[in-house]
Structures are given as structure tokens and as C-alpha cells.
Amino acid sequence: MDQRAPQSDIDLSVTIAGIVLKNPVMLASGTWGYGEEISSLLDLSQLGAVITKGISLQPSCGNPPPRIVETPSGMLNAIGLQNVGFAEFVEKKLPFLRQFHIPVIVNFFGKTAGEYTELGKRLSAVEGIAGLEVNISCPNIKEGGIFFGTEPARAHELISAVRKATSLPLIVKLSPNVTDIARIARSVEEAGADALSLTNTFTGMVVDVETCAPVLAHSTGGLSGPAIRPLSLRMVWETVNAVSIPVIGIGGIMEAADALQYLITGARAVQIGTALFIRPDAPLRIIEGIEAYLRHKGCSTLQEIIGCLKVK
Amino acid sequence: MDQRAPQSDIDLSVTIAGIVLKNPVMLASGTWGYGEEISSLLDLSQLGAVITKGISLQPSCGNPPPRIVETPSGMLNAIGLQNVGFAEFVEKKLPFLRQFHIPVIVNFFGKTAGEYTELGKRLSAVEGIAGLEVNISCPNIKEGGIFFGTEPARAHELISAVRKATSLPLIVKLSPNVTDIARIARSVEEAGADALSLTNTFTGMVVDVETCAPVLAHSTGGLSGPAIRPLSLRMVWETVNAVSIPVIGIGGIMEAADALQYLITGARAVQIGTALFIRPDAPLRIIEGIEAYLRHKGCSTLQEIIGCLKVK
Amino acid sequence: MPPRIHYAKIKYNRNIGPGFFRMLLACPDAAREARPGQFIMLQVSDSTDPLLRRPFSLCGIGNDTIEILFRIAGRGTSLMASWRPEQIVNFIGPLGRGFEIPETAQAVYIIAGGIGIAPLLALTQSIEQNKTIPDTCIFFGGKTAEDVAVIEDFKPLSATVFTATENGSQGFHGLVTDLFLNHLQHQRAADIDRTGVFGCGPQSMARVLGAIAGKHSITCQLSLESMMACGVGSCLGCVVKTQTIQGSGCQQPSEPGSFQYRRVCAEGPVFDSRELVWEGE
């Protein structure tokens, strides 16, 4: 595999919530499983970090199919957080990921606040986990998830509890399906989050006009991909203006220029999701492209461009 | 021009807020001006209705350029509601539109509640206006617009006041940039609205990585076009389940199948916006396509498919 | 061998019937690994619309080439129809679990509906090359004569081909599963036991075929279709409901019985028909 990043004089490293990343490019939760399947297509050791598929205390079956449908420049998914559960993750999935010597950030969720804190506590006792990403924003399960992510007070309460349960770096992943992302962001910051990831998917629906039924068995699903990029970017902008903890930009990043839009706007790192389905090696091209951009701009560190947005 | 709709045995008519439309296809506010420019490209007399560019009491300059930018399967606009104002609209624009003998629905907005009611009152005194569409959702002006559209209580207050000011059919156009569209919809219904239009555009941003500045002079703009279709459709679904007044579906409709998704979901009519830029005659194709669909399904009236969505 | 991104040159892209195309791709690395029943995820556009890759079964596997047979179904396949020889395209593959030919098989029954014939042509080719199984019958159904005509382009096949069309314009008038059932009823049970049965087609057909196989206690391998995003097993988008295996099932409060969602792209696309749980059963 000729997938090695070039040796370079340009410093792409960033620190988020105390986690040191050699570059700002991470894989987004749920879009690359736990790495076994994508590892022949993408050299994981080159990445800044990876965020695992969201796990819960117990294994979860997820939603019935159909679970995905393509939309203009995007896709809806209603996986419903199918996952192997805490025990199997720790036993079988984590050891595989540790071999790449990059920070492994574990995305997790619960149906109740109790489940969130319990899982936060258990994950903290596991070796080889660099940080946690709490998903309070998944639109595809009835309880939990988005319930906590749309009301500042509920989000504050939940994150305060999780904060007490773990001393690992705590990243909170926000839902974009809200009126005022800055308010939620501030309350989560106050509750003790070390960083924010945004955004998760936007709730959408597609109807099959032949059958007169929603295409997805779950009726609605989460929109991801290039279609949402301008929307997520706007939310990142509102959020970096509202909080002082680092923000990780997510949504429709396909190439380096897209990632740069987020970084310039003030995101300290980015996550790549849907792009992995089309170009599994997209993250490496993005890393290279960011580096080429910095060289072209005469910068020697990534820091110089983070948040450099000039607004009239 | 060979743009006449075929004579037909299929009844496409619908009634919304007392306005009788010969078919459910309208032009969305702001995407076809006041008709002069598009009239050589689209036979307006074939349409169900038209919604004019939003007007205010006084003429308004709008935002500085650049005002638009393309995004994946969509575009952002930050026109800032540039318009000719009430007086010129009534004197110069309305007479032109009346010649097509289709319902002319006037979209309007104000900076304050007082401006909204004053304009509502004045428009009610003008002949040739079939109904009003109140824009409480424009993301591109600082005061007014979205200020009223994101909080149920404020929306209720505003619409109650406008309701008292006019006896014309009153349609309220909602913003999609909210956590819970159904709540806003219900409060607007309670305030006396006769129908709802949704959605307006989603707030987004694009950054020029060369200049490190937002592409739009206004920084953010409203996303329209196919990209938003699954999102708007989901909101229409939540709204038809929450209110009993008619809902008009808007967002990313390019062809008949897209319009049908909204109608099947429960929208009583649809509006076409961005599609006009690409195919100015798209509305006529959509009318034909809806008719062909009904024939294919063995229906003789549009009513039979409105809201026929089968959900598990 | 794990899947890779391959860049392949188009050798030909022939229109072999209304809306049907055969496309031959030069890609020695992928060809070496590929097995009948496997598929590729082809990038159909450089734009973000259509966004996702499209899955296609291998209908032929050569030394340096793989071949696909496709039908225009929407925008992606329409774009593909315009591709020209010498053009470079890219795919991820080979993907999925292929067919397994039981060692004891004396005969093979192949039941195909419409474009479902594609993976079964690769299977037939492989059986014929290995010459271990004397007797292969293909039951091929479509809506019209045009649908089943595509198989002419793949002759000479030593297999016997029976066709069925829904409008009766060619062969048996009716569903291919009924044609197959007729045939089965004239076979001796002992012969059926030594027969490998393979099927691929629309979901309705796969379901009936699974039921027939179940009723006659025949092992039947079904290649399934499903909406796919990644094609490699990482998105969990393409699952089908299957029987629980090895006690690792999961139970949903709303649904009775234990089952498992398994990925068509990774555990499939070929499943033993007994594994599958059809909704409503």
C-alpha cells in the first residue's frame, strides 16, 4: 500500500480535550464500523483519530431494513444504532483498533441517563481508549439520543452526570435539529464537556411514490453527505462564536477544501463520514490537501488557519 | 407557445384557505419576481396559483452582493428581501399579474409586528389579491422574519394581530430552522391562520478558502433546492400530523415525483422555487406528471392521493 | 483477499438488448481474486449526485477481466450506458461471500428472475469450467421475451435453459418459480437431494423460491439485493433479517422471536434460504 503520508515540515498536529492528534482528520462514528472492514482500503495509522460506531451497554439490533436511501447529494440512514454492545466491543473490537497507534475515541449512547453514566464509567476503566464522544443526537432511536440533545436543560443534566462518571476527555456530539445550537453548546460546555462535535445528521424523509410509503422502514432517517455541508458549517460557526472549548466540524466533507472551510471557520479538527463510502481513502487525500494548502498559503502550522475567518 | 395543459378528465383542483386552485402547483415566493421576466418562459395562466416576491411597506434595498452561491444540489441566497414596496407593487406589478386569471397570493413581511399588521391591512384593501402569505421565516434580515418564526409564543402573538388586520385568506410560511416545527405550526393555527407553507430555506454558510471569508456578503444565506427536499418533507409530515389546516409543501421540488412525495405525505398543494432557475417550465411538467401519475394509479381526483401515506 | 479500490479500463460496453448492457473490465488483480456470486461497488459519477457507488454482480470472471451485466434502472445505470471503451472506471471489490457449490452435487438448478441472471451466469461459467457437475438447468424468467433474450448473448452454454415470461411472449406463461415447481414435481426426491439449487431475482421471487426450497427440503442459495452505501460491511445499511446463529441473536420488544440482522454485502449477498426470515412470517 502506497498510502503513507509524506514526511513534512508542516505541523498539522492539534490537541483536543487533551488528546494529541498528529493531524486534524478523524473518521466519524458509524461510517467505518470498528475498522476491520475498511482497513484494506484505508491505512488507519495515518489518521488523526478514529471515533467508533456508537455503542450501548447491551448489544442492540437496530432498525428493520430498508435502512438507507440516497437523496440529492446525500443519503438518509436509519441504522438505529445497531451495535455489538460494550462487552464485545472491549473484547473483540478495541484490540484490533489499538494496533494502529492512533487515538481511539469511543462514541456511546444510552436509553436513559443512568445507562449513559454507567457506560461512561465502564469505558473509563478500559485501557486503550483516548476519549469518549457522547452521542446525544441520534435521530433514529425513540428513547435517548435526540431526547437529550434538543433541550439545553436536559443536555446540561445529562452531561453533568456523565462528567462525574468519567475522567476521560469528554466530547459531546450535538444534534443539528435545533433552533439554537449555540444555546445547547453553551449548556453542554457549562456541564463540563471538553469539546463538541457537530453536527450529527439532519432528520429527513423520502417517500416511494409507487408504494405510497416511506422508503425507510423507520419512516425518517438522518441526512448526511455534501447536501448538509453548508448547514453544518453554519452551526459550527455559531458554536465557535459561543463557546471556548474546541469544536470538531462534521458534515459533508468530501475533499480538502471542504475540511478547510470548517477549519478556517474555527473547528479545531474534522470528521469524515459519508465520504468513506464513496472514497474510502478520502481522509488521506484530505490530509495531503490540507498540507498542500498550508504550503500554498505560506503557513507552517495548522494553528495559523484555525478560526482565521474574516467576516465583514 | 405550445404550453397548454391537456384537456383532462382528471380533477386536479384543490381548495386552500378558501382559494380554489385548478391544480396544486404554485410558484414559490422570490424565485420568479413579479412575473414579467419569466412570462416568456412559462405560461403563468396554467398554474394553480402564484406567490409573489415578499413585499414590505417601504421599498427595501436588500443585502450587498455576493448574494448567492451554489452548494451540492442546492444554493444559498441572501437576497435580504429586496423589493419594490407596497405602493409600487400595487401600482405596477399586480396589474400585470392579474391578466393571467389565476389566484395571486401576496407574500409579505415587516420589521416589527406593527409593520406586519399595517401591511396586512393595506393589502386587504387592494383588489385582485386572492390571499396573503406571511413570511415569519426569512433568515436573511436581522429584524423581523425569523425572529417571529422560531418561538411559538411570538409567532402566536404576531399571527393573532395579523389575523385581526385582514379578512383575506391567511397563509403562514414557517421557518425550518427550529427544533419542533409541529409546536410552531399548532400555535400559528391557534392564532387563526388558514393554511401553512413549509418550508422556507435552511440557514447555511459557505467559506471561500482562498480569501478565508464567507462567500456571501451577508455571511449566511438560506439553502434551497433538491438538497433540502428530504428535510422539508419530514417537516411537512410532522406538521400535517399536528394541525388540521391545510399545509403547502415546499422544498427542492424539481419534478412530478418530488411534488407527489409531498402530496402523498399530506400537503394539499406544493410550491416550486429553485427549479424555476434551471427549468423555468418545470411547473407545467410537474402538473402533467401529477396527472399522468393519477391516471396510472386509476384515480380521477387529486384528493384521492393527498395524505394517503402508509406508515408501518 | 480483502477488497481494494481497482482502476480498470473498459474493454467493451455493449448494448445487448433494450436497456441491457455487458461491460468488460480489464483488472487482473481483481479477476484473480473474484468468485461467482461476488460483486463490485462501481463509482458511477464524479459529481455528488448520484452520490453513492452502485453494486453489480460479476456475471463473468476471466483471467485478466471481470464482466458485469446491467440493466438501466435509474440515473447511475444511465450514466454507465454512456461509458466508452478505453475509459478508466473504478470499483471496490471483489466483495461479499460467493456461491458455494456443494461437493456432493450431481446436478444444479439455477433459478433467475430478470437481471438476477447476472451472478448465476458467473456460477454457470464456473461449473462448466470445472466440469465436475454433469447436469445444469437454468430456469430464467422475465416480464417479456425481451427480458429473457439477454441470455442468448451468453451462449453457447452447455446448460439447458427453460424460460418463463409473465406475458407469455416466450416459453412458459407465468412466473419462473411456477415453472421451476412444475419441473420439481416431476423429479424423484432422491435426485433432488443431490441437486444444488441457486437463485437470484426480485425479492418476491426470492421469497417464493425460499418457500419452495423449504417445503421440499432442498438447500438453496439465494443471492439477495439490498440498498447499499459502503458495500464493505461498515455502515450496517444493507441488512436482512435472518435466523439467529450461535446464540448471538437479539430480540426486539415489539417483535416476537429471536433473529439477527446480517449484512447483505458482507455475510451475503448469497445466503442459505433457510437462514432468511421474511417479514410477515
Added chain:
Amino acid sequence: MPPRIHYAKIKYNRNIGPGFFRMLLACPDAAREARPGQFIMLQVSDSTDPLLRRPFSLCGIGNDTIEILFRIAGRGTSLMASWRPEQIVNFIGPLGRGFEIPETAQAVYIIAGGIGIAPLLALTQSIEQNKTIPDTCIFFGGKTAEDVAVIEDFKPLSATVFTATENGSQGFHGLVTDLFLNHLQHQRAADIDRTGVFGCGPQSMARVLGAIAGKHSITCQLSLESMMACGVGSCLGCVVKTQTIQGSGCQQPSEPGSFQYRRVCAEGPVFDSRELVWEGE
């Protein structure tokens, strides 16, 4: 005549330099109406990405044809580069207000930057056909010799052509506006008064040209570019800031002075340079 959707057959689509193409379209109806300085909105894709039509100036107007000259700038123009003769494409047009040749003009100065040459070629063609103006000079600037080489493909022109390149690889070493200024300084004021000046190019060039025209009190018609959605005047997306005319201006609290936003696609793309208000002035 108001604009229409026209379906036109491509007669040729010739690569005339690195990234530069000339495309001739057969469309008698549009050709009959078209005037120099007007443009068309061309549909560049059937997919929703790229979504919007793209604006192109007419660089030539024939009896039954119109021609465009384009440079690959992004995805839309890349797609256009792959179009083949005989293909049918569609555009809305002709659009906008064209150039107006002052009746008193004894000479014409044309100042073009880069691809801004396109509408000025149509203007030159028209001036030469009408033979009313004896003297035409074209000042054509680009970054490199390659940029200005495109004009070779349009020869023979009876106009005198002066070139400028930023890297000095051909003609004057520097900006075309400086080249023009040099030239102007050697002209008598009386001659300049009888000269029509026309310009098109990047915004920076248009601005400087406008300033030169203002300083020397020359009437100068500038063709502007702007991001366009509809191209026909209905979306208000493409506006530029202009002086108020006929007292119908509007005043924004944050900005001093009265001005008007006017549509490049409808009131333009050609504006009298005195009408334009440049930001920062």
C-alpha cells in the same frame, strides 16, 4: 424579443488552447435575436450537482448560429469540455442588455482581460460587419502568453491587437489597463472624445478601467460578471451596486449615500462605467 429555452445542436466544440474551447451552436431563432454583449444560460448537467445553469457571453453571432468561447473554471465547464458535435444542449437566451455603439464614434477601444475577451469578440465582429467605424484597437491582457493566444483563433480581425501579459511572456509586461493608459496618454483629447471604449474582464480590471474612464471623462461600457441563479432577472441574486437613477434609489442605514442594486443579468451585463459604485469608494 423575450428570452426562450432553446435546444441547439453542437456544430463543433474545439479545444483552442490549454483549457480554452470554442463551441458553435445551431439555433437560428436565438441567432436572429442576439446582439453583442448578450449572454446565454447554458444547462451544464442533467444531475442536480452542478445544479444551476452557467452564464456565457456570445463571442460570435451568425445567421443560424451563436458561438461561445469558454475556459475551464470548475465542474460545469469541465463537463462542457467533454461535449461532442451533434449533441443537443439547451440554453435560455439571448439575455441581458448588449453593448451600444455610440453613433458619433470614430474609433473604438476594446480592453479585455482573460476570458473577458468573449463578448468583445462579438462586438468587434459586429463593428467590422457594419464597417461604420474605421478604427478599432483591442487591448488584450492575460496572465501568460497562453491566455492571450486564444485571439489568434479569431483572426483575421481588421482591428489592431495590443497584448499585455502579467509575466511578460508576450507583449507589454504588466496589466492591460496600464498598457491602455500608456496608449491613452499619447492620444489627443479631441480624438478620445470621439472614441467608444468597451471593456470586460475580472472585477479588479473592470474597476481600474472604470477609474481611468472617469478620470479621462471617457464613456466606457463595461460588461460585468456576477454569480447568477436565474439569469433572467427574477431572483435578484446577481446585483451590483450602482448610482441611483431617476430618484428611485434606496438608502441603507449602515451605508452613507444613496445607491441602487441593479441586476447584472437584466440591467446589464453591460453598464456605463459611470453608473457603477465600487465598494470602498
